[in-house]
Amino acid sequence: MTMTADTPSTTATRIKTGKLRQARITGGILIALAALVALVFGAGSSGDAVFRLSRASDPIVVPNLIVPATAFNYIAAAALAFLGARQFLRGGVRWTSLSLGFGLALAVAAFLVWATAGKSFSLTGMLQATVIRAVPIALGGLAGVLSERVAVVNIAIEGMLLAGAFAGALFGSLLGGMSGVIAAVAIGGLFGLILAALVVTYRVDQIIAGVVINLFVLGVTSYVSSQVYQEYRQLNNAPVFRPIKIPFLADIPVIGPVLFQQNIFVYGALVMVAVATYYLFYTRSGLRARAVGENPKAADTLGINVYRTRYINVIMAGMVAGFGGAWFTLGSVGRFDEGMTGGRGYIGLAAMIVGRWHPVGALMAALVFGFADSLQQKLALLQTPIPSEFLAMTPYIATMILVAGLIGRARAPAADGKAYIKE
Amino acid sequence: MEIELRGITKRFGEVVANSDVNLTIRPGEVLGLLGENGAGKSTLMNVLSGLYEPTEGTILIDGKPTIFQGPGEAIEAGIGMVHQHFMLVPVFTVAENVILGVEPTGRADFLDLETARQQVREINETYGLEVDPDELVENLPVGIQQRVEIIKVLFRSADVLIFDEPTAVLTPQEVTDFFQIVTALRDAGKALVFITHKLQEILEISDRIAVLRAGKIVGEGDPKQLTEAELAEMMVGRPVSFDVVKQPFAPGETLLDVSHLTVLRENDEIAVEDISLKVRKGEIVGIAGVQGNGQSALVQALTGLTRIAAGTIELMGTDITHLSARQRHKMGMAHIPEDRHRSGMIANFTVAENMVLDTYYDDRFSKGLTMRWKQVNEISAQNVSDFDVRTTSVFEMAGHLSGGNQQKMVVAREMAREITLLIAAQPTRGLDVGSIEYIHSRIIDARDSGDGVLIISSELDEILSLSDRILVMFKGRVVAEFGEGGKPAEKNAIGLAMAGATQ
Numbered sequence: 001m002t003m004t005a006d007t008p009s010t011t012a013t014r015i016k017t018g019k020l021r022q023a024r025i026t027g028g029i030l031i032a033l034a035a036l037v038a039l040v041f042g043a044g045s046s047g048d049a050v051f052r053l054s055r056a057s058d059p060i061v062v063p064n065l066i067v068p069a070t071a072f073n074y075i076a077a078a079a080l081a082f083l084g085a086r087q088f089l090r091g092g093v094r095w096t097s098l099s100l101g102f103g104l105a106l107a108v109a110a111f112l113v114w115a116t117a118g119k120s121f122s123l124t125g126m127l128q129a130t131v132i133r134a135v136p137i138a139l140g141g142l143a144g145v146l147s148e149r150v151a152v153v154n155i156a157i158e159g160m161l162l163a164g165a166f167a168g169a170l171f172g173s174l175l176g177g178m179s180g181v182i183a184a185v186a187i188g189g190l191f192g193l194i195l196a197a198l199v200v201t202y203r204v205d206q207i208i209a210g211v212v213i214n215l216f217v218l219g220v221t222s223y224v225s226s227q228v229y230q231e232y233r234q235l236n237n238a239p240v241f242r243p244i245k246i247p248f249l250a251d252i253p254v255i256g257p258v259l260f261q262q263n264i265f266v267y268g269a270l271v272m273v274a275v276a277t278y279y280l281f282y283t284r285s286g287l288r289a290r291a292v293g294e295n296p297k298a299a300d301t302l303g304i305n306v307y308r309t310r311y312i313n314v315i316m317a318g319m320v321a322g323f324g325g326a327w328f329t330l331g332s333v334g335r336f337d338e339g340m341t342g343g344r345g346y347i348g349l350a351a352m353i354v355g356r357w358h359p360v361g362a363l364m365a366a367l368v369f370g371f372a373d374s375l376q377q378k379l380a381l382l383q384t385p386i387p388s389e390f391l392a393m394t395p396y397i398a399t400m401i402l403v404a405g406l407i408g409r410a411r412a413p414a415a416d417g418k419a420y421i422k423e
Numbered sequence: 424m425e426i427e428l429r430g431i432t433k434r435f436g437e438v439v440a441n442s443d444v445n446l447t448i449r450p451g452e453v454l455g456l457l458g459e460n461g462a463g464k465s466t467l468m469n470v471l472s473g474l475y476e477p478t479e480g481t482i483l484i485d486g487k488p489t490i491f492q493g494p495g496e497a498i499e500a501g502i503g504m505v506h507q508h509f510m511l512v513p514v515f516t517v518a519e520n521v522i523l524g525v526e527p528t529g530r531a532d533f534l535d536l537e538t539a540r541q542q543v544r545e546i547n548e549t550y551g552l553e554v555d556p557d558e559l560v561e562n563l564p565v566g567i568q569q570r571v572e573i574i575k576v577l578f579r580s581a582d583v584l585i586f587d588e589p590t591a592v593l594t595p596q597e598v599t600d601f602f603q604i605v606t607a608l609r610d611a612g613k614a615l616v617f618i619t620h621k622l623q624e625i626l627e628i629s630d631r632i633a634v635l636r637a638g639k640i641v642g643e644g645d646p647k648q649l650t651e652a653e654l655a656e657m658m659v660g661r662p663v664s665f666d667v668v669k670q671p672f673a674p675g676e677t678l679l680d681v682s683h684l685t686v687l688r689e690n691d692e693i694a695v696e697d698i699s700l701k702v703r704k705g706e707i708v709g710i711a712g713v714q715g716n717g718q719s720a721l722v723q724a725l726t727g728l729t730r731i732a733a734g735t736i737e738l739m740g741t742d743i744t745h746l747s748a749r750q751r752h753k754m755g756m757a758h759i760p761e762d763r764h765r766s767g768m769i770a771n772f773t774v775a776e777n778m779v780l781d782t783y784y785d786d787r788f789s790k791g792l793t794m795r796w797k798q799v800n801e802i803s804a805q806n807v808s809d810f811d812v813r814t815t816s817v818f819e820m821a822g823h824l825s826g827g828n829q830q831k832m833v834v835a836r837e838m839a840r841e842i843t844l845l846i847a848a849q850p851t852r853g854l855d856v857g858s859i860e861y862i863h864s865r866i867i868d869a870r871d872s873g874d875g876v877l878i879i880s881s882e883l884d885e886i887l888s889l890s891d892r893i894l895v896m897f898k899g900r901v902v903a904e905f906g907e908g909g910k911p912a913e914k915n916a917i918g919l920a921m922a923g924a925t926q
Binding site: 303 | 472474493494495498504506510511512513514515519522523524525526528531532533534
């Protein structure tokens with residue numbers, strides 16, 4: 001074939017788009033991951049990784065998943081390198097996020113295989129823990145969705161979780177588990193009311209109001225637990241809700257233990273996500289709430305009471321967060337410790353953003369964070385060469401990666417964070 | 424349904440927005456309410472639509488005195504308002520927007536969107552509106568969004584429809600369509616109020632005209648017996664000249680040379696695509712187009728406020744494509760931004776402080792780390808008197824000035840120094856006639872003294888009266904050129920180009 005004199009093609013005018021840049025960056029990350037997987041996980045592992053899927057006592061026993069570690073990791077590295085090169089060279093614009101997501105999942109799998117090589121590891125156990133640990137994050141995220149959909153930024157979720165945990169332990173110890181849950185929901189709702197009063201009626205800056213509530217709850221609960229509970233230990237000794245097996249469904253291998261042998265907090269979270277989805281997207285009240293979050297002035301001119309809608313939703317958000325807080329005590333250890341929520345409320349807000357302000361999205365994102373959380377917990381048992389302090393960072397690192405990756409793409413309610421001033 | 428406003432007065436603290444207004448609105452009739460920005464038209468209609476409570480006076484509906492405790496009650500009474508800034512939720516569908524506030528529901532609060540769609544289709548058919556109930560509002564052009572607002576009002580079975588500056592955001596063709604809808608509504612027996620400051624339109628569509636000035640009704644009449652000049656005099660309170668006096672057109676060398684400019688929005692969508700244009704000494708180039716067709720991005724690219732994806736910009740033969748805003752400013756580029764509140768001034772700064780926002784670093788105004796306030800105040804006082812900025816002193820907060828004086832302050836800052844090229848975006852938006860006349864004369868002075876001017880405006884009349892050459896932007900491209908060398912600058916042809924019609 002002969003080349004004709006090069007005519008400058010007009011279509012090939014190279015436009016520096018953000019997407020192209022992003023594809024390049026993604027490609028670079030994927031190639032770096034490929035190198036990491038090949039050099040560290042591939043070269044550094046030998047033997048088979050055994051993943052247990054069921055226990056011997058289970059009604060239906062499925063065989064273990066046995067993975068030849070070195071081979072698997074080299075294949076994973078090759079796949080990562082392929083995805084990375086494709087992004088880097090071709091700029092697979094449409095597939096950028098998908099490639100990155102798949103690549104990260106592959107890298108995590110390779111990491112797990114490397115850590116397990118020559119040992120055995122209960123995959124089902126980790127998935128079960130994933131769901132459990134996702135509960136407070138999902139409920140925190142759901143609380144965030146409920147209040148931000150009416151344009152109230154809810155930083156106070158952390159404080160509401162902590163207040164719920166505290167009230168759950170106190171009233172659970174005094175009056176029994178169910179009373180603890182009710183008290184937690186009530187105290188969460190109370191802080192929702194306080195937040196709404198501050199930001200809706202008095203138009204305090206929403207971030208500042210949230211931080212004030214967080215500091216207040218942290219201060220009060222820390223004081224009581226360190227001063228009062230030292231003396232009266234019976235006030236901090238609540239019953240823990242046991243898992244409830246759902247007949248038949250609980251016997252399904254892998255899925256059964258993960259989804260149908262859990263305590264009321266897991267079931268409660270799933271039900272709340274479903275109800276909130278119905279409420280926000282299929283009911284009249286939900287339509288009005290979303291309108292208030294997107295264009296409060298329009299809602300006002302149509303006779304919708306903006307202030308009342310915001311109050312109701314923020315109080316509901318508080319109640320959801322209060323319930324989520326009770327998980328820390330009544331759903332887990334039965335005892336309150338200072339600052340035991342450990343920033344789960346903030347991770348919940350991250351889950352809300354990653355989940356694009358949708359209850360189901362927030363739940364899915366919470367599962368990713370729950371996975372990171374349970375990963376660090378279970379890896380500590382496998383005795384990997386990674387110091388446990390680094391492992392404990394996993395959920396926070398996952399938060400940063402996911403939120404950074406989504407910046408600019410998810411769209412918050414248009415009026416989010418702005419006080420509405422009625423004329 | 425007949426509505427009578429009797430002795431309506433509305434005060435905001437000291438400010439009297441409406442004073443003793445008497446007005447009747449009758450079914451099957453279009454009442455044109457004419458007045459300048461700030462004359463109190465919107466306040467009056469907000470009183471009627473229940474958003475404000477009148478300080479004094481009564482509203483009679485079919486002879487019965489009525490007090491509205493909020494917009495909900497006015498809607499129930501059958502009064503619907505189509506606001507100047509649409510009250511729509513962009514991420515909702517048409518049907519969702521229409522039903523908001525009066526939603527048909529099934530059991531358990533379930534939204535009955537099917538009924539909603541059906542009703543939207545019925546209204547569509549009755550008045551020939553043609554709006555897809557399932558489309559997201561943010562995907563619709565402005566003209567269609569306005570129809571959504573109309574459907575919203577009709578869905579609430581309104582008998583009185585109030586349109587607040589309905590044509591401000593429409594292309595000339597959309598205005599024609601809109602007038603057809605208005606006529607259809609009138610013939611169906613609705614009472615209509617058409618608020619505007621555009622003389623030609625009010626004469627065309629109204630059956631009766633009332634003129635509002637400084638909160639008072641200063642005249643009422645039959646459009647068949649009134650002329651534009653008479654109406655203008657009633658509206659402004661003095662005779663108005665519509666003619667612009669310019670020196671003969673004698674362009675000099677090229678000042679601004681833009682070639683194949685492409686600009687992207689933050690989300691990578693194309694805002695400006697492959698635009699090439701030139702501005703010469705002593706000419707005014709006007710860029711016409713409906714808002715949102717890339718004009719803002721073009722101005723930002725020219726003034727150095729956004730990144731350029733492709734193409735080059737030259738000013739007086741120097742490549743300025745990658746120069747900063749300040750470097751361009753130093754080369755004599757002046758910029759009147761399209762939104763003075765957002766990017767033209769700081770409301771909480773004094774007039775003097777605002778006057779040196781672009782030159783504060785100059786040795787005249789600062790020395791080392793300290794400001795030389797004496798010089799700043801002197802220059803500002805000079806500019807204030809040169810540009811007829813009405814303010815008590817240069818120490819007045821800019822936010823306390825009227826819109827026209829704020830804009831004159833911005834114009835003074837940009838034009839008081841030695842400039843070569845003026846880029847003026849929406850230089851007279853929302854101003855009173857006096858300020859518009861003044862700013863136009865300053866822009867023409869700049870041209871006559873040999874500066875180049877690029878003026879971007881969505882007011883076609885402004886472009887037509889000022890420009891020597893007119894370019895029309897549509898979807899990020901220049902789709903047509905009028906004036907010298909191109910087609911004659913004829914309003915209809917330009918309107919068609921603004922709507923994207925290619926001849």
